[in-house]
Amino acid sequence: xxxxxxxxxxxxxxTGQSMxxxxxxxxxxxxxxxxxxxxxxxxxLIHYSVGAGITDQGEVPNGYNVSRxxxxxFPLRLLSAAPSQTSVYFCASSYSxxxxxxxxxxxxGTRLTVT
Amino acid sequence: ELKVEQNPLFLSMQExxxxxxxxxxxxxxxxxxxxxxxxxxxxxSLxxxxxNGAVKQEGRLMASLDTKARLSTLHITAxxxxxxxxxxxxxxxxxxxxxxxxxxxxKLTVNP
Numbered sequence: 001x002x003x004x005x006x007x008x009x010x011x012x013x014x015t016g017q018s019m020x021x022x023x024x025x026x027x028x029x030x031x032x033x034x035x036x037x038x039x040x041x042x043x044x045l046i047h048y049s050v051g052a053g054i055t056d057q058g059e060v061p062n063g064y065n066v067s068r069x070x071x072x073x074f075p076l077r078l079l080s081a082a083p084s085q086t087s088v089y090f091c092a093s094s095y096s097x098x099x100x101x102x103x104x105x106x107x108x109g110t111r112l113t114v115t
Numbered sequence: 116e117l118k119v120e121q122n123p124l125f126l127s128m129q130e131x132x133x134x135x136x137x138x139x140x141x142x143x144x145x146x147x148x149x150x151x152x153x154x155x156x157x158x159x160s161l162x163x164x165x166x167n168g169a170v171k172q173e174g175r176l177m178a179s180l181d182t183k184a185r186l187s188t189l190h191i192t193a194x195x196x197x198x199x200x201x202x203x204x205x206x207x208x209x210x211x212x213x214x215x216x217x218x219x220x221x222k223l224t225v226n227p
Contacts, residue, residue, distance in 0.1 A: 033214070042119070042203055042217030043158075058214060090157065102146060102207070104215065106158045 004107035013081040021076040023091030032074040036087040121218035136189040138204035
């Protein structure tokens with residue numbers, strides 16, 4: 001299993017450009033989430049999904065869109081990039097087990113700079 | 116609104132010493148996570164604590180959970196340089212594991 005993969009690893013955008021951060025998992029996990037990490041901050045939830053076709057907003061959703069057409073993929077779209085979106089973005093997936101252990105698996109991250 | 120506070124935010128300690136990192140959270144939650152992050156890397160899961168009084172240990176790290184006090188601790192015993200990293204606690208938001216609220220992290224530096 002590759003686990004949670006993210007592409008690209010690094011990206012530089014100009015203000016106003018749009019792009020999609022890719023996230024895929026091969027563990028058949030129900031739940032997937034996107035977080036951003038800024039210096040001196042913990043991770044903050046952007047959007048999440050509890051299954052294919054179902055998404056919802058987290059703490060900081062403005063400026064981002066998501067969709068989940070398959071269990072495996074959960075892309076994050078930046079509609080019109082702003083310097084405030086300069087951050088490291090992490091995708092995570094998890095599942096609910098019978099024992100109630102919800103282990104979260106994080107991807108390697110995408111470092112995005114908006115100039 | 117769920118808030119998660121960690122302290123200290125920065126911790127410099129000598130090898131061989133013991134110390135505790137604290138994680139307080141503001142509303143009821145049934146799950147608490149501890150993660151480790153090395154510079155430029157992703158998050159590595161350390162512990163998942165599910166119930167009041169839960170205690171888990173791995174090597175020199177021991178985590179505990181007091182749901183009544185809304186407090187978790189991460190205790191470091193006889194620190195070694197390899198433990199230098201940033202440690203985050205996180206609590207599930209509104210019952211879902213797909214929705215975590217993180218503390219700001221504790222940057223631990225262990226000096227020889």
